[in-house]
Amino acid sequence: MSRSAGDGAPRGPRFVVTPGGSLRGRVRVPGDKSVSHRAIMLAAIADGETEITGFLEGADSLATLAAFRAMGVTVEGPHGGRVLVKGVGLHGLRAPAEPLDLGNSGTSMRLLSGLLAGQRFETTLIGDASLSSRPMRRVTEPLARMGARIATTEAGTAPLRIGPAETLRGIDYAMPVASAQVKSSLLLAGLYAEGRTCVSEPAPTRDHTERMLGAFGWPVTRDPVDRHGARVCIEGGGQLTAAPIAVPADISSAAFFLVGASIAPGSDLTLEDVGINPTRTGVINILRAMGASLEVLRERDLGGEPVADIRVRGAALRGIEIPADQVPLAIDEFPALFIAAACAEGATLLTGAEELRVKESDRIAVMAAGLQTLGVEADVRADGILIRGRADAEARPGAAAGAGALLGGGRVDSHGDHRIAMAFAMAALRAGAPIEIDDCANVATSFPGFAALAAGAGLGIAEHSA
Numbered sequence: 104m105s106r107s108a109g110d111g112a113p114r115g116p117r118f119v120v121t122p123g124g125s126l127r128g129r130v131r132v133p134g135d136k137s138v139s140h141r142a143i144m145l146a147a148i149a150d151g152e153t154e155i156t157g158f159l160e161g162a163d164s165l166a167t168l169a170a171f172r173a174m175g176v177t178v179e180g181p182h183g184g185r186v187l188v189k190g191v192g193l194h195g196l197r198a199p200a201e202p203l204d205l206g207n208s209g210t211s212m213r214l215l216s217g218l219l220a221g222q223r224f225e226t227t228l229i230g231d232a233s234l235s236s237r238p239m240r241r242v243t244e245p246l247a248r249m250g251a252r253i254a255t256t257e258a259g260t261a262p263l264r265i266g267p268a269e270t271l272r273g274i275d276y277a278m279p280v281a282s283a284q285v286k287s288s289l290l291l292a293g294l295y296a297e298g299r300t301c302v303s304e305p306a307p308t309r310d311h312t313e314r315m316l317g318a319f320g321w322p323v324t325r326d327p328v329d330r331h332g333a334r335v336c337i338e339g340g341g342q343l344t345a346a347p348i349a350v351p352a353d354i355s356s357a358a359f360f361l362v363g364a365s366i367a368p369g370s371d372l373t374l375e376d377v378g379i380n381p382t383r384t385g386v387i388n389i390l391r392a393m394g395a396s397l398e399v400l401r402e403r404d405l406g407g408e409p410v411a412d413i414r415v416r417g418a419a420l421r422g423i424e425i426p427a428d429q430v431p432l433a434i435d436e437f438p439a440l441f442i443a444a445a446c447a448e449g450a451t452l453l454t455g456a457e458e459l460r461v462k463e464s465d466r467i468a469v470m471a472a473g474l475q476t477l478g479v480e481a482d483v484r485a486d487g488i489l490i491r492g493r494a495d496a497e498a499r500p501g502a503a504a505g506a507g508a509l510l511g512g513g514r515v516d517s518h519g520d521h522r523i524a525m526a527f528a529m530a531a532l533r534a535g536a537p538i539e540i541d542d543c544a545n546v547a548t549s550f551p552g553f554a555a556l557a558a559g560a561g562l563g564i565a566e567h568s569a
């Protein structure tokens with residue numbers, strides 16, 4: 104179940120969260136991880152200097168930044184979210200002296216596989232124990248069809264040895280899984296390919312790569328998105344031109360606060376500048392279907408991405424069957440949504456979400472184990488989970504102690520998965536006893552400063568060294 108243990112990495116720090124309370128005030132969560140990765144990648148191979156603001160200074164996007172520095176790109180910053188990238192042009196990258204270590208970051212590894220498949224030098228991509236066990240054939244197989252030469256382990260995992268490339272050829276690829284990482288990897292390889300590269304998705308997935316390519320002046324054609332997703336095509340042999348990028352606050356990080364404030368009576372919290380790209384808003388749609396009180400305010404455009412402030416207040420939630428079309432639109436938000444389900448009245452059923460098993464941890468198994476520790480019935484399915492909400496158990500004798508408590512306390516192992524750690528931290532808002540969460544170092548991959556920001560909003564969270 105765990106893919107963080109065994110690599111010798113420290114298993115700390117530990118969160119200890121006191122029960123109860125509510126979330127109030129105004130909060131800006133850090134920059135969007137997906138957009139931050141793409142901003143560095145496209146800026147590095149563009150002509151000209153790109154200024155990025157609101158960049159996520161988390162370990163994952165910093166791993167992408169370090170990879171391009173190692174390939175000869177001059178990058179100033181980050182300083183307070185500002186990064187200046189001196190682009191080297193499409194063919195200006197240089198061979199790195201050592202393997203590129205991408206830590207815990209699947210987005211770095213999968214997107215770089217495509218981008219580096221088109222280079223005239225060889226690279227090796229490595230990562231931590233979790234990343235080294237995640238499936239990479241989903242990118243290496245279609246890239247091989249384009250002419251890329253990428254070696255994986257026998258299990259189809261990292262280390263990845265890439266290139267040097269022969270000529271890449273565009274392909275027309277129908278993705279078997281709805282994955283923005285696969286789509287983006289192929290589009291980045293397509294920049295270097297002869298002819299046209301087209302990728303069809305079985306359901307809509309985040310489209311930040313397409314939007315940002317457009318902002319850098321590379322034409323992208325998209326068939327209209329219907330419920331089966333889009334077909335995206337680009338032609339090889341163009342040029343990217345530097346363009347300023349303002350990164351919205353990450354809706355995937357905001358999700359913990361949306362859930363925390365929803366489950367905690369008396370909460371009234373506004374999240375500022377949150378990216379509300381429609382390929383990412385499943386968490387809003389699902390929480391609203393569960394009865395959450397969410398107001399989307401001040402909608403506006405930030406450099407080609409829609410953003411808004413989101414006001415969330417405590418509400419009585421009810422369990423739902425999660426609509427299949429929302430699953431790819433909320434794929435990173437299920438750890439948080441499972442906590443909402445645990446605090447709802449009635450059962451919540453998730454199906455069609457087998458992808459959760461190959462994220463930074465097996466998020467179905469790890470969440471179920473943690474929920475069970477807190478006294479929540481959680482039945483694991485091959486492709487999802489059934490969670491029996493505790494709101495109808497509130498009045499039951501023997502339910503968690505403490506006024507308004509729905510969940511028990513206890514010690515939960517995040518298995519080194521940032522989103523599991525933050526989800527269980529929010530669960531304490533409705534617990535009857537403290538929740539301790541182990542192995543929280545990787546919270547810094549996507550949300551540096553989470554504990555301090557959450558404490559400022561009212562969560563009783565303290566961080567202890569392991």
Ligand code: S3P
Nearest residue numbers: 137210281282283284285434435
């Ligand atoms: C991401 C795509 C998603 C998501 C990940 C970030 C991206 O992965 O889970 O955190 O930035 O393209 P998949 O493409 O595997 O669904």
